[in-house]
Amino acid sequence: MIKVDTYRAVAEAEASMDGQSRYMGGGTLVMRDLNYGSYGFERLVRCTDPRLNSVRRDRGRIVIGAGLTMAECAENRDLAFLAAPAMGVGGPAVRNMATVGGNLFAPPPFGDFATAMLALDARVRTAGGEELGIEALLASRRTFRRIVTEIEFLPPPRGGFRFRKVSRVKPKGVSVLSICALLPQSGGRIRGARIAFNGMGATPLRATGSEAALEGRPLDRNGIAPALDAALQGLSPADDELATSWYRRTVAPVYLRRMLLERSHAY
Amino acid sequence: MAKTPIAFSLNGMERSMFVDPGQNLLDALRRGVGDLSPKYGCAQGTCGTCSVLVDGKLQLACITLAEAVAGSSVTTTAGLADGSELHPLQRSFMDNFAAQCGYCTPGMLMAAKALLDRNPSPQRQDVVEAISGNLCRCTGYEPIIDAILKAAAFMRTRGRP
Numbered sequence: 260m261i262k263v264d265t266y267r268a269v270a271e272a273e274a275s276m277d278g279q280s281r282y283m284g285g286g287t288l289v290m291r292d293l294n295y296g297s298y299g300f301e302r303l304v305r306c307t308d309p310r311l312n313s314v315r316r317d318r319g320r321i322v323i324g325a326g327l328t329m330a331e332c333a334e335n336r337d338l339a340f341l342a343a344p345a346m347g348v349g350g351p352a353v354r355n356m357a358t359v360g361g362n363l364f365a366p367p368p369f370g371d372f373a374t375a376m377l378a379l380d381a382r383v384r385t386a387g388g389e390e391l392g393i394e395a396l397l398a399s400r401r402t403f404r405r406i407v408t409e410i411e412f413l414p415p416p417r418g419g420f421r422f423r424k425v426s427r428v429k430p431k432g433v434s435v436l437s438i439c440a441l442l443p444q445s446g447g448r449i450r451g452a453r454i455a456f457n458g459m460g461a462t463p464l465r466a467t468g469s470e471a472a473l474e475g476r477p478l479d480r481n482g483i484a485p486a487l488d489a490a491l492q493g494l495s496p497a498d499d500e501l502a503t504s505w506y507r508r509t510v511a512p513v514y515l516r517r518m519l520l521e522r523s524h525a526y
Numbered sequence: 527m528a529k530t531p532i533a534f535s536l537n538g539m540e541r542s543m544f545v546d547p548g549q550n551l552l553d554a555l556r557r558g559v560g561d562l563s564p565k566y567g568c569a570q571g572t573c574g575t576c577s578v579l580v581d582g583k584l585q586l587a588c589i590t591l592a593e594a595v596a597g598s599s600v601t602t603t604a605g606l607a608d609g610s611e612l613h614p615l616q617r618s619f620m621d622n623f624a625a626q627c628g629y630c631t632p633g634m635l636m637a638a639k640a641l642l643d644r645n646p647s648p649q650r651q652d653v654v655e656a657i658s659g660n661l662c663r664c665t666g667y668e669p670i671i672d673a674i675l676k677a678a679a680f681m682r683t684r685g686r687p
């Protein structure tokens with residue numbers, strides 16, 4: 260049977276973690292595993308430190324606590340650009356529970372919010388003070404046994420952040436794929452775009468081909484054409500019960516085009 | 527493995543109980559306290575029939591760790607009626623044929639309650655969003671949406687919480 264340990268201080272919680280422990284954020288995924296008896300750990304670690312739910316500014320960067328729920332994120336005016344990815348996670352009850360920290364570890368088809376963090380080039384901080392970039396975290400998350408306490412990023416330029424979730428069940432279904440883009444512009448040309456896909460690999464991944472092809476181009480039909488051709492470079496979607504790999508490869512450039520051209524998806 | 531003692535308020539009454547490590551709130555409510563109003567559907571957060579309010583917020587009891595509600599206030603469908611007087615949402619569900627097999631009904635009612643507590647004048651789209659985490663296999667959702675909108679209108683004129 261499982262053991263549950265609850266700590267007030269997150270540093271203590273992390274220090275107690277070993278190979279048999281699993282940290283629980285909102286528990287929306289961990290509890291499912293427990294209910295179905297399919298968990299590979301003996302001990303559940305919780306933390307009630309209220310700082311895990313904080314939102315603050317630090318030298319121009321936004322720092323959000325890993326325990327912030329999707330609902331809290333969607334309601335926070337300083338995080339208005341994240342309302343779309345936060346509202347994209349589950350229904351209202353799931354959003355009241357699901358944390359932004361847990362989303363970084365959620366396996367496909369989940370990870371819509373993590374995709375936004377990847378587009379924003381976020382950095383995470385652990386209870387032990389370690390800092391790492393979002394890509395390093397996503398690449399190592401299967402074996403990651405520390406507790407993420409904070410996620411920080413620069414706010415996107417106005418109008419330069421877009422998110423789109425593609426699901427089959429309306430109004431709410433899990434993602435066939437989701438896309439998020441940071442699109443800074445200078446003189447009407449894209450400079451340093453970051454485009455991230457969820458559902459196109461084992462973790463959220465950058466569409467580096469599209470990013471390079473957008474550099475210096477205007478955000479119009481002709482300007483984005485090379486980026487659409489390059490959209491699938493380095494991405495390898497799986498076949499699963501939601502869609503085939505072929506389907507995802509076919510629709511990903513279509514949804515990327517819509518997202519890049521439709522201003523209604525811009526924050 | 528040692529059980530954990532917890533105390534919380536359930537529909538306004540103080541409750542104390544022992545929960546197993548890892549036990550979910552749905553199981554604790556149904557088997558521990560005997561409140562059978564939140565239903566057991568999928569046990570994976572997908573169907574919404576176990577929805578309850580924890581400190582006023584909609585949560586899925588099946589994926590809520592029971593010991594995490596210690597010190598909280600939990601509301602289930604059993605706490606909606608005022609004695610023998612049904613809550614306007616319950617009455618509206620009856621009057622508008624919003625329940626067929628009834629399995630989704632407790633979850634729908636709690637999702638609707640969470641909405642109306644926050645927004646007494648919802649638009650249709652607000653209702654659709656509010657029940658988007660709750661599955662109904664019988665009604666096609668339209669009677670449920672109508673029932674919630676009608677209950678909201680009734681509550682605005684009568685002022686019942």
Ligand SMILES: Cc1cc2nc3c(=O)[nH]c(=O)nc-3n(C[C@H](O)[C@H](O)[C@H](O)COP(=O)(O)OP(=O)(O)OC[C@H]3O[C@@H](n4cnc5c(N)ncnc54)[C@H](O)[C@@H]3O)c2cc1C
Binds near residue numbers: 286288349356358407
């Ligand atoms: C019905 C339903 C619908 C859903 N729909 C979506 C959806 O549309 N999009 C989507 O992206 N997700 C969805 N999810 C999945 C899930 O709710 C979210 O991904 C959520 O953000 C996970 O966060 P959590 O806090 O609940 O994670 P938990 O269940 O607490 O944990 C998940 C994993 O993350 C680890 N973890 C959690 N927090 C931390 C931390 N601070 N540091 C280190 N490790 C941590 C845990 O150890 C565990 O391995 C859905 C889930 C359900 C039940």
Ligand code: FES
Binds near residue numbers: 565566569575577586
């Ligand atoms: S039983 Fe809880 S969501 Fe289905």
Ligand code: FES
Binds near residue numbers: 624625626661662
């Ligand atoms: S009335 Fe049967 S599932 Fe909704």
